Amino acid sequence: MLQTLISEANSRDPDLAPDLLIVVAARAEHDAVVKPLRAIPNNAQTILLVQSGVGKSSAATATAATLAQNRFRIVLNAGIAGALPLAGEKVCRVGDVVLGSRSVFADEGIREPGGFRTCEQMGFPVTTSGMAVPGDAEMLKALKNIADHTGPIATVSTCSGTDGAAVEIARRTGAIAEAMEGAAVGLAAERAGARFAELRVISNLTGDRHEQDWDLPGSLARLGEVTAEAAARLLPA
Secondary structure (H helix, E strand, O other): OEEEEEEOOOOOOOOOOOOEEEEEOOHHHHHHHHHHHHOOOOOOOOEEEEEOOOOHHHHHHHHHHHHHHOOOOEEEEEEEEEEOEEOOEEOOOOOOEEEEEEEEEOOOEEEEOOEEEEOOOOOOOOEOOEOEEEOOHHHHHHHHHHOOEEEEEEEOOOOOOOHHHHHHHHHHHOOOEEEOOHHHHHHHHHHHOOEEEEEEEEEEEOOOHHHOOEOHHHHHHHHHHHHHHHHHHHOOO
16 A cells, blocks of 8 residues: 655644545556646645555555544545446447446345346345445535546446446446446445545446457546546635
8 A cells, every 4th residue: 555645734623634535546546646636736635645456455445544544534536447338338438537426336246047136135235325335425516527427337356358247237237437446445435434436537448358449548647637636626725
């Protein structure tokens, strides 16, 4: 886990929680957002950037450990994502910004001959609302205008590298994009009493690997821009 302090309030009531925790998964995402974040004119609030590592386990433990040290008011999970199909069509293009209306645990459950059943359907809900962590209403309102799409984002352990897998995840969860950390970050934030939202830039299309479109450099550059803009909107002067 890598922690980078972006800015820190000069004076603060010790009884108040720090302001904004931003969680990214990979070093490439960290490096893409750190410079734009430091360029935000207003640094009167505390902003901490944490690189958690890839996947749900790393994301949940890094977020929980950070929140145990300082109970941040706001948690933003930012990163890249794959676009999921909807009714056979790709609704998001590479480079689009996606805001998560909810972050869905997409593959916790059991795969049976008759299909997939979630933990909730088995009687073991993962979150207080079943299998998803909803984005905070105030955060979604603040960030809506910087996103090209707002909708569910699936959190997966195994990415959809076939058309069948991508269609199945999309149909079952209603998600328009998939990544590997959002719901885990959201659950840790929820349990710590912090507000949460997930913000992603589409780096690739899901489905058969040999037919996927990718633009990793472009999506990372856009991620830096949109994360800095999100931070400025969440922590107004």
